[in-house]
Amino acid sequence: MLTIENHKFEEQVSDITHMSCPKNTKKLNGGKPDCIVIHYTASPSAKQAAEYLRRNDVKASAHIVLGRKGHVYQLVPFDTVSWHAGASSLNGRSGFNDFSIGIEIDNAGVLNKVGEKYQAWFGKSIPENEVIKATHRNESNPRYWHAYTEAQIDKIFEICEALIKAYPSIKSIHGHEEISPGRKSDPGPAFPLDRLRDRFFSNRKSNTESLEINEHTGGRVNVSKLNVRSLPSYSASTVSAPLSFGTELKILDEHNGWLKVETRSEGWVAGEFVSLDKS
Incomplete structure (x- = not known):
């Protein structure tokens, strides 16, 4: 559990x-x-982004930068303005820098397919198993996007839990794409923004809590890599190589947000990283 002291x-x-x-x-x-x-x-990379954002000659910054393996770089105290939102407005409020915490997640964003490769705007090629094709909430046609890692999504839930506990004044979570539509597209459709909000600000049940399991119950992995564990716990040992994005799963059981699944072998996966098939 992350704890916050002196912001x-x-x-x-x-x-x-x-x-x-x-x-x-x-x-x-x-x-x-x-x-x-x-x-x-x-x-x-996250470290390169953090080093860039802290430079005095750069007119941008953030409170946190989160790496692909879950490492956190904190640049700005949580009671201090960082320059992450720019021109921004939503629901009659503007200038989100003045009252929000900005979290930057290491992710290449939208990708271009060049031949058989998927390239970020800065030239880096992204492996196919880290690529999804999806339609952005502000757009009508699908594009290619860099998938987030299980470690990142797990850590962002942990970060938000710590922030909301330390600052009960926090009442909402937004994507940059929502407060600067047309100008920004982050965090994009690969990020589970609605599930993150539901976790902290909705009375709705999780996607697995009321799941009725039968012989046809299935789902698909919705992160770039998902560990399969021997028990329904992050501390449990893994039983196979990680599952890649889009892997089809047969769901056998559910326990406290974890799903027992069958692929090459049987094991448990965190339910928030599985998109359930509609029956």
Whole structure:
């Protein structure tokens, strides 16, 4: 469980790196955030994005940058304005920098298919098993997108839980694409934004809680890699190689948000990383 002290994640945690960003000194309205905004970096790596955003000559920053393996870089204290939203408005409010926490997730964003390769705007080729084809919430035609990792999605849920516990003033989570539509497309359709909101701000049940399982119950993996575990717990050992995005699953059982599935072998996967087939 992540803990926050003096508006920063605690220092002595192995998967958190604190970096100074002295250009950001203005306090949030009221000294505390009331919402979270999710972004993707569209850059080669989380560390490179964090180093860039903390530079004094760059007119952008963020509170957090999250790596592909779940490593967190904190640049700006959570009571301080970071420059992540730019021109932004939603539901009659504008200037989201002044009252929100900005989280940048290491992800290449939209991809172009060049021959048999999928390329990011900065030239990096993305493996096919990390690519999804999906339609953005603000668009009508599908495009190729970089998939997020299980470690990232697991960590973003943990981060948001810690933030909402530390700051009960937080009442909403938005994508940059929602507060700057037309100008921004992050975090994009590969990110489970609605599920993240549902976890903290909805009374609806999870997608597995009321699942009626029969011989036809199935689903598909919706992250780039998904571990299959011996028991319904993140601490349980893995029983096979990770499943890739789009892998079809036969669902055998459910327990506290975990699904027992059958593919090459039997094991348990976190239900939030499975899109259930419609019956």
